[in-house]
Amino acid sequence: MIRIAEFLSPRLSPLWRLVKQCGVEDIVGSMDFRDDLGGLGRRHRPWGYTSLVRVKAAYEDFGFRLAVVESRPPLEKAKLGLPGRDEEIDTVCELVRNMGKLAIPVWCYEWMPVLGVLRTSTTTPSRGGALASGYDHDLMRAAPLTEHGIVSAELLWQTLEYFLERVVPVAEESNVQLAMHPDDPPLSPIRGISRIMSSVESFDRLLDLAPSPANGIALCQGNFTLMTGDLPGVIRHFGSQRRVFFVHFRDVRGTADHFVETFHDDGKTDMLACMRAYRDIGYDGVCRPDHVPTMEGDSNDRPMYSSIGRLFAIGYLKGLREAVYSSELADVGLS
Ligand SMILES: [Mn+2]
DSSP: EEEEEEEEEEOOOOOHHHHTTTTEEEEEEEOOOOSOOTTSOOOTTTSSEEEEEEEHHHHHHHEEEEEEOOOOOOOHHHHHTTTHHHHHHHHHHHHHHHHHHEEEEEEEEEOOEEEEEEEEOEEEGGGGOOOOEEEEETTTTTOOOOOOOBBBBHHHHHHHHHHHHHHHHHHHHHTOOOEEEOSSSSOOOOOOBBBOOOHHHHHOOOOOOOOSSTEEEEEEEETTTOSSSSSHHHHHHHHHOOOOOEEEEEOOOEETTTEOOOOOTTSSSOOHHHHHHHHHHHHOOOEEEOOOOTTTTTTSHHHHHHHHHHHHHHHHHHHHHHHHHHHHHTTTTTT
């Protein structure tokens, strides 16, 4: 059965207790990039074994289970094929090995150099005056190239293949699944930088690059629903190959070059049909609410990640799960 998770940074905050009170047990966490973690000596590295021990223990001490690491060591040189990329890839291998030793089963990464996740607004009026994020490509057409100039799709495919050749065998040995998150927004190029993980076909190509049970997908619904009119069909397509390792639960209205993010019950996607698809493929990994509008009473300091909106999303997700899995939930005493 699909498991409902939330993203919590490793720093204890009031949100931890709120999430616990919602009945969430699985956590999507991150490495701890603070410089000074008392009690770890002077050589703390976020991807090092002793640092990850502390992160895992922090979640477990609160009664959570760390199911996914969703943060990355520096990877710009690896993505762009620059000198120093082998050292960056060594760091990823170290992270993956340490996750294996600590039985943390999934690492979520992406292949967006230079720009990362892009929005042109984080103050778009949404339902009842909530603030949503949005992207309008018309506003980006006049944006200047970055200092990297033109970065071709061909280069990014080459560097991704080089990366997978080195990391996939380590992931297999370590029993860690590599979950590729799509480009957000799924558009290419932007400011001269190509973005290769931006279509359903590109994910087929990713899987073909390394036909391994460790090489798979972080199925971010908000992006995939901009790549296809049949998201449940895409879930079945990748799920039948056992390559869906992680799910981001999110929705939008619009198209890849002009969209707004919505409340989970207010977007273009049939979320109930998606939940049925996860049940049908036997998906037993985690799904976390992804971006949410900022609701009344929360600040917009962390657009897309405000607390109250996340609680609404968890409740909506739990309701969808119950609608689809009600007999199974009764069997395990969760209904
Ligand atoms: Mn996402």
